[in-house]
Amino acid sequence: MSDRGLIRHIRRPPQVPAPILGCSKLFACIIPIAQIAVGAVHLDDCPRQPYIPIYLIVAGVFSMFLTVLSCLPCTREHEDGTTNPLNRICTAWNSLTSFFLFCWFITGNVWIYSIYEPNYNKNTTNVEPYCDKTLYLFAFWITTLIYILLGLFLAGGCCVLFCFCLCGRADPDDGI
Numbered sequence: 001m002s003d004r005g006l007i008r009h010i011r012r013p014p015q016v017p018a019p020i021l022g023c024s025k026l027f028a029c030i031i032p033i034a035q036i037a038v039g040a041v042h043l044d045d046c047p048r049q050p051y052i053p054i055y056l057i058v059a060g061v062f063s064m065f066l067t068v069l070s071c072l073p074c075t076r077e078h079e080d081g082t083t084n085p086l087n088r089i090c091t092a093w094n095s096l097t098s099f100f101l102f103c104w105f106i107t108g109n110v111w112i113y114s115i116y117e118p119n120y121n122k123n124t125t126n127v128e129p130y131c132d133k134t135l136y137l138f139a140f141w142i143t144t145l146i147y148i149l150l151g152l153f154l155a156g157g158c159c160v161l162f163c164f165c166l167c168g169r170a171d172p173d174d175g176i
Contacts, residue, residue, distance in 0.1 A: 028067050031142065035060030038138045045132035048118045052131070052139050055108040059101065066097050105146065112139050 039056030046052050072090060118131035 025067055025071060029064060032060040032063035032067070034138075035063070035142065038135060042132050042135035045135055046118075047129035048131040049111050049115050051111045052108075053135060055104070055111055056135075056139055056142075059104055059108065062097055062101050062104070066094065066101065069094055069097065105143075108139070109143060112136075112143055116140070 035056040039053040039060065043053045043057075044050075069090065115131065115136075118136055119128050120130060120133040120136070122130045122132075124130070
């Protein structure tokens with residue numbers, strides 16, 4: 001394989017300027033901080049499904065951990081192109097954390113969507129337990145937002161791939 005065209009960018013992606021990278025990581029911390037805050041404030045406000053606030057807190061903490069892990073210098077290449085010896089350890093931790101977050105996300109889906117739509121009124125004489133409206137709707141929409149973003153990324157990726165194939169942008173010498 002040659003080092004031209006699309007394959008070169010996959011092997012060695014272009015470097016993102018530090019201010020843009022820093023802002024994107026800061027932006028990536030907003031939702032996990034909100035998850036931790038909402039989960040902690042409403043820790044005892046959902047007797048119908050008491051694991052929802054715990055789901056939010058754990059998801060927020062591990063998402064923050066994943067973001068901080070991506071900031072460590074052990075994940076970067078040296079100037080001469082060699083990799084840091086700690087790169088494999090960082091990659092392993094990143095993979096384990098990502099796998100845990102994926103499994104935790106599936107678990108949270110079960111807890112959130114299985115009680116749709118709960119009783120929001122704490123003071124009713126219903127036999128059915130309630131769940132705080134802010135807590136539930138926040139967890140519901142954060143989970144739904146992840147599905148929406150995943151769908152947009154998949155659709156966008158398919159469109160880009162289709163455009164590359166249609167326009168012939170992929171270099172034929174780059175064979176796989």
